[in-house]
Amino acid sequence: MRAVTVPFFISHQGCPHICVFCDQRTISGSDGALPDSGQILSTIDQWRETAGGRPLEVAFFGGTFTALPHDIQASLLEPLQKLLEDRIVQSIRLSTRPDYIDSDRVVWLAGMGVTTIELGVQSMDDAVLAASGRGHSGADSLYALNCIKNAGLTAGAQLMPGLPMDTPISSLDSLERVISAGADFLRIYPTVVLSGTELERKYLSGEFIPLTLDRGVALCAILLQRSMQAGIPVIRTGLQADSGLNSANIVAGCWHPAFGQLVRSRMYSDLIDQAVAPDEYVTLHCHSTRISDLLGMKKYNLRRQAERGVVMQVLSDPDLEREELRVTVKNSSKIYSIITDLHYSIHEV
Ligand code: SF4
Missing domain, CATH: 3.20.20.70 (Aldolase class I)
Known part of the structure; x- marks a missing residue:
């Protein structure tokens, strides 16, 4: 406890x-x-x-x-x-x-x-x-x-x-x-x-x-x-x-x-940028505790992806780990992890 x-x-x-x-x-x-x-x-x-x-x-x-x-x-x-x-x-x-x-x-x-x-x-x-x-x-x-x-x-x-x-x-x-x-x-x-x-x-x-x-x-x-x-x-x-x-x-x-949420939302946004090509319709499943992080503050990530032409549907999935994201595009699904599948370069900050 x-x-x-x-x-x-x-x-x-x-x-x-x-x-x-x-x-x-x-x-x-x-x-x-x-x-x-x-x-x-x-x-x-x-x-x-x-x-x-x-x-x-x-x-x-x-x-x-x-x-x-x-x-x-x-x-x-x-x-x-x-x-x-x-x-x-x-x-x-x-x-x-x-x-x-x-x-x-x-x-x-x-x-x-x-x-x-x-x-x-x-x-x-x-x-x-x-x-x-x-x-x-x-x-x-x-x-x-x-x-x-x-x-x-x-x-x-x-x-x-x-x-x-x-x-x-x-x-x-x-x-x-x-x-x-x-x-x-x-x-x-x-x-x-x-x-x-x-x-x-x-x-x-x-x-x-x-x-x-x-x-x-x-x-x-x-x-x-x-x-x-x-x-x-x-x-x-x-x-x-x-x-x-x-x-x-x-x-x-x-x-x-809500700095912590901004950071987690940023990680999801970066992962979507890396996993989803522009102008796609995508269904994203995440752990139920991560829905608001995935959507972003005031649904910022929805709007951000809309600028790339990406339309996101966000759903929860109890079988996913907290840091996982299942990305489905055109009936093809893949599970990504923000721990291992997000590629960052410190030189870009
Ligand atoms: S050691 Fe801690 S309490 Fe002392 S001046 Fe620095 S930050 Fe402040």
């Missing part, structure tokens, strides 16, 4: 850095205060009431958990110990920076019931990391991923394509390197320029040109397909709309409230 996540946003707490893109208060929607044990327990109680018997996973998002003073880390994790023992809370996850992870920290966290650590890797390219003010290297991320994996914990990696000095090739290379290092899952957040950040200043002065939405979608389609090929889940593509982000604090960059 899938766990219900009980989120605690710890905002900028514990982080001594100011990355060029970061306005942590904006992203987390939090005022920066840390919850005390009473707030932690009462929040968990509230979530428990609505969880319908599903297990709970406590998640500390935002900020840099392992850069907090040790006694504060302990004060956040200790209230959870009895709940873990009683199996009310099944697991704990947290996010942090790669340079605040080492074997001793991971062993202690594992002993406190932490099962998943997400690293803000962002890029594995040292030039990109330096230009983004990250203050750590790609080697730090590799080391941190190794420590987490060696302790038997689940390792997540967040990547941020489109940072200063980044290129599509460097983004793909970063993804390949975190996959090779054993990341168990990924989040891909294309760079967004937020108001009040150093990146905004660079953008307004012309020093930084952000990814457009269209280019970001094209790049993330390639990154998502590569992750699928490697069997590594991407649990989120694009920053969440309900986490304090809104059109008032987004200055520029690659953001859409």
Whole structure:
């Protein structure tokens, strides 16, 4: 049974850095205060009431958990110990920076019931990391991923394509390197320029040109397909709309409230381009959960294909896998997979 996540946003707490893109208060929607044990327990109680018997996973998002003073880390994790023992809370996850992870920290966290650590890797390219003010290297991320994996914990990696000095090739290379290092899952957040950040200043002065939405979608389609090929889940593509982000604090960059759907729809559109010649009448069958992705946002893919003279009829088929598409043209059918049959070149992004 899938766990219900009980989120605690710890905002900028514990982080001594100011990355060029970061306005942590904006992203987390939090005022920066840390919850005390009473707030932690009462929040968990509230979530428990609505969880319908599903297990709970406590998640500390935002900020840099392992850069907090040790006694504060302990004060956040200790209230959870009895709940873990009683199996009310099944697991704990947290996010942090790669340079605040080492074997001793991971062993202690594992002993406190932490099962998943997400690293803000962002890029594995040292030039990109330096230009983004990250203050750590790609080697730090590799080391941190190794420590987490060696302790038997689940390792997540967040990547941020489109940072200063980044290129599509460097983004793909970063993804390949975190996959090779054993990341168990990924989040891909294309760079967004937020108001009040150093990146905004660079953008307004012309020093930084952000990814457009269209280019970001094209790049993330390639990154998502590569992750699928490697069997590594991407649990989120694009920053969440309900986490304090809104059109008032987004200055520029690659953001859409349904970014993940745009990316999946793009993959279907590209597959149809490759599989169906212009001016055909085509019947497309897909898994029932993929109908809206196949049609595209506001039926964009229907209109897009109509421009090629392709008329699409879209139906669901329970026998197909989620990533499969059966294409029928003139009574001839073939099953394609967006994992293996979609051919991309990173040089075209
Ligand atoms: S490390 Fe994280 S919290 Fe700290 S400035 Fe960078 S993005 Fe923001």
